[in-house]
Amino acid sequence: MNGQFFISLLNPGIGLLFATAFFLLWLNRRERYVAYAAAAYTASALAFLIQDVGPVLPMELQRLPANLGFLATGMFFAAAIIKRYALPIPWRPMAITTAVSITVFLWFLLVHPSIAARILAISIGAGIIASMVVIALWPIEKRHLIDRVLFWVAAFSALNLIIRPVVLLSLGGGFDNYVGFQQSVYWTTVQFSQAMVSIVAAISLMVAVAIDQIAELRRAADDDDLSGLLNRRGFEAQASAALRRCHEDARPVALMIADLDHFKRVNDNHGHAVGDAIIAAFGAHVRAIGPAAMIAGRIGGEEFALLVPGAGIEAARQLAEAVRTGLQAACADRIPAKLCPTASLGIAVGAPGTTLSALMQEADQALYEAKRTGRNRVRTYTPKPVRFAASCS
Numbered sequence: 001m002n003g004q005f006f007i008s009l010l011n012p013g014i015g016l017l018f019a020t021a022f023f024l025l026w027l028n029r030r031e032r033y034v035a036y037a038a039a040a041y042t043a044s045a046l047a048f049l050i051q052d053v054g055p056v057l058p059m060e061l062q063r064l065p066a067n068l069g070f071l072a073t074g075m076f077f078a079a080a081i082i083k084r085y086a087l088p089i090p091w092r093p094m095a096i097t098t099a100v101s102i103t104v105f106l107w108f109l110l111v112h113p114s115i116a117a118r119i120l121a122i123s124i125g126a127g128i129i130a131s132m133v134v135i136a137l138w139p140i141e142k143r144h145l146i147d148r149v150l151f152w153v154a155a156f157s158a159l160n161l162i163i164r165p166v167v168l169l170s171l172g173g174g175f176d177n178y179v180g181f182q183q184s185v186y187w188t189t190v191q192f193s194q195a196m197v198s199i200v201a202a203i204s205l206m207v208a209v210a211i212d213q214i215a216e217l218r219r220a221a222d223d224d225d226l227s228g229l230l231n232r233r234g235f236e237a238q239a240s241a242a243l244r245r246c247h248e249d250a251r252p253v254a255l256m257i258a259d260l261d262h263f264k265r266v267n268d269n270h271g272h273a274v275g276d277a278i279i280a281a282f283g284a285h286v287r288a289i290g291p292a293a294m295i296a297g298r299i300g301g302e303e304f305a306l307l308v309p310g311a312g313i314e315a316a317r318q319l320a321e322a323v324r325t326g327l328q329a330a331c332a333d334r335i336p337a338k339l340c341p342t343a344s345l346g347i348a349v350g351a352p353g354t355t356l357s358a359l360m361q362e363a364d365q366a367l368y369e370a371k372r373t374g375r376n377r378v379r380t381y382t383p384k385p386v387r388f389a390a391s392c393s
Contacts, residue, residue, distance in 0.1 A: 009053070010195050015045030018202040025209055033083035037205050040076035043069045044198065060109060067105055067122045071098045074129040077201065081150055082136045084208060090132050101125025119165050127161030130154055146211055149204045157197055164193070224298040226276055227283030235297025239307040240356045242295055246309050253350040254316030256306040257363040258282075258323060261342045261375040263302035270339060275302075277334040278341050285330035289322050305360065313349050313380060320345040320378040342376035349381075 022038035047069025054062055075094045082089050104121035108114045133154035142148045222234025230238065239255075246253040260266075260278060267275040279302065286296050286306065295307045306323075308316060327343050335341070346366030350359050362381040370379040 011048040011198065012045045012053070014195055014198050015041045015048065018198065019045060021202070021206070025206070029209065029213065031209075031212070033080045034209060036076045036080035036083060037202075040073050040080060041198070041202065043072040043076060047073060063109060063118070064102075064106070067118075068102065070122055071101060071126055071129070074126040078129050078133045078154075080205060081133050081154060084212070085137065085140060087136050087140075090136070093132060094129050097125050097128050123161045123165040127158045130158035130161060134158055144211060146204060146208050150208060153197070153201050153204055157201070160193060160197065227279050227298045227304070228287060229283045229304065230295070230297035232297060232299040235295060235299055235305055236356065238295045239297075239305070242307060242309050243350060243354075243356050243359070246350065247352055250352070251310050252312045254308045254311040254313065255348050255350065255359045255363045256308075256316060256320050256323075256345050257360065257367045258304045258306070258343050258345045259367055259371070260302040261344055261371075266339070266341065270336065274335050274339070278331055281331040281334050282327060282343070285326055286323060289326065290319065305363075313347070316347050316349065317378060317380065320347055324376065324378060344370040344375045345378045346370055347378065347380045
């Protein structure tokens with residue numbers, strides 16, 4: 001065995017290693033994009049094994065499954081990255097690109113043999129598939145460093161696959177046979193550049209999987225499953241950060257605290273399943289009508305808090321009234337028809353430097369006033385006037 005044989009095992013070994021790693025991740029995560037990554041590295045390993053280690057078939061037909069494997073690698077890896085962002089996977093354009101590339105490949109394999117033309121057909125086809133990832137990710141917001149890394153990995157792969165064979169073949173002048181091809185600078189470049197791209201792509205996607213896992217654990221810790229809103233811990237963390245940003249930008253901010261009226265009576269008379277249905281309906285109602293910047297959480301059994309960055313007193317009052325008046329319709333198909341749930345809301349508007357705790361106390365006082373004056377209404381916190389003691393003359 002010579003050094004060339006061990007070089008030939010480099011990419012199959014890398015492919016099988018990462019295919020196994022992604023398969024094990026998929027057993028834990030059950031995310032489809034992780035399965036696509038495992039399929040991509042499996043296809044890569046098989047393609048390199050057929051290309052470099054497998055037996056020679058009549059008319060070099062072993063090249064067909066090998067190059068199908070290379071194109072399948074590109075398709076599955078593109079699907080993995082695109083699916084991670086919950087974007088539609090361009091299966092049809094990728095399939096058409098693959099079919100055209102293979103058709104051209106077969107022409108230059110069986111009809112008009114040309115190794116250089118076959119290289120161009122497969123490389124450019126794979127490059128076009130990689131460019132579909134770039135097109136899909138271009139318009140989306142890249143919030144994390146790993147999002148930008150995945151984008152540039154796809155961009156580099158597309159450029160590498162399209163430009164590299166054109167440049168090297170123009171300098172080398174093509175190949176007379178596969179012996180010369182496999183001993184060429186071009187194939188050595190392919191082996192090592194593909195190994196580097198495979199490693200970087202795999203590590204990047206594994207980091208993305210880890211980030212998604214952390215985000216999922218954070219959501220599990222911060223979310224309230226019943227209402228679909230944040231729990232108290234999650235609300236206080238996000239609301240505090242939003243409140244600081246509003247103060248730094250000199251923007252107004254409003255806080256509403258809502259309480260479902262006579263909720264204990266509902267549970268006692270109709271059962272906890274009905275009470276849970278009202279809480280779930282309230283959460284869905286708030287999410288449906290609230291602005292995108294709103295931070296909403298369930299901070300107690302039947303108590304909710306809504307922080308709206310950029311909202312003044314009038315905007316907050318309009319939203320609070322929409323929450324109050326729309327509750328019955330939101331619950332209509334979830335609870336007995338004779339039951340008419342209502343909510344009371346208190347509003348406070350943050351002054352510069354106001355802490356979340358102080359703002360919540362003010363909104364809570366307004367909520368108490370709404371309940372004291374009959375429930376099913378909205379009240380706004382009004383500071384009590386300061387009384388000065390008369391001075392002695």
